[in-house]
Amino acid sequence: MxxxxxxxxxxxxxxxxxxxxxxxxxxxxxxxxxxxxxxxxxxxxxxxxxxxxxxxxxxxxxxxxxxxxxxxxxxxxxxSLGSCERSSSELETMLRVKENEIEYLHKEICCLRNEVQSLMKEKQELSERYKQVYVELINMKSLSGREITSLKEHLSLASAALEEEHLLGNSTNQ
The missing domain is CATH 1.20.5 (Single alpha-helices involved in coiled-coils or other helix-helix interfaces)
Structure with a gap:
């Protein structure tokens, strides 16, 4: 066991x-x-x-x-992924170029604004001068119209006087 x-x-x-x-x-x-x-x-x-x-x-x-x-x-x-660094520097250069272009365009815009303001001022001055000349022309036209009317009256009186003289001259001749 x-x-x-x-x-x-x-x-x-x-x-x-x-x-x-x-x-x-x-x-x-x-x-x-x-x-x-x-x-x-x-x-x-x-x-x-x-x-x-x-x-x-x-x-x-x-x-x-x-x-x-x-x-x-x-x-x-x-x-390409291998050119990331080069592309980054190219992008930075292009960005600087674009920033310079933008700055130049801003300056040009300022110059154009100044020119527009100058032209607007000149336009306003010309408009004022036009109004003055227009008023002068209206006054001259009115004066000329009165002078013409006066001259027509004188011409008509002179014609009437000449006609009377001519009629008197004809009646004395007969």
């Missing part, structure tokens, strides 16, 4: 180790499953981030291209 007890104890020990190993294996499988799920989730997140990064790179490229087109006033192709 001691042998059977010994075998039973050995069997119980093996059974306990087997159970313990099974529990550890189940726990390891659960941990592995959890880690795999976590890895898959992280892989999806990484893929989403890569996709978002690509979209952002496309948007950035388009924006840089639009900015370049806007700054140069031309239509250019898309800017």
């Amino acid at each position: 001691p042998e059977s007890t010994c075998l039973q104890q050995e069997l119980d020990g093996l059974s306990e180790r087997y159970t313990q190993t099974c529990v550890e294996l189940i726990h390891a499988q659960q941990t592995t499953g959890h880690r795999q799920a976590l890895m898959q989730e992280k892989e999806r997140e990484v893929e989403e981030l890569r996709k978002e990064n690509r979209e952002l790179q496309v948007c950035l490229t388009e924006e840089m291209s639009l900015m370049r087109s806007f700054m140069t006033g031309q239509s250019t192709g898309l800017v």
Whole structure:
């Protein structure tokens, strides 16, 4: 019997180790499953981030291209991602050039405003002078009209006098 007890104890020990190993294996499988799920989730997140990064790179490229087109006033192709630094310095230079052009245009606008103000003042002065000349012309027309009327009256009186003289001259001749 001691042998059977010994075998039973050995069997119980093996059974306990087997159970313990099974529990550890189940726990390891659960941990592995959890880690795999976590890895898959992280892989999806990484893929989403890569996709978002690509979209952002496309948007950035388009924006840089639009900015370049806007700054140069031309239509250019898309800017390659490798030339971002060069494009940035080019854009800064173009921006300075455009700022100088804007400053020049502001000065020109100021000059044009001054010229418009000067022309408006000159127009107003000419309008005033026109009104004065118009009033003078109306007065002269009125005066001329009176003089014409007076001269017509004198002419008519002179004609009547000549006619009377002519009639008197004819009546004395007869």
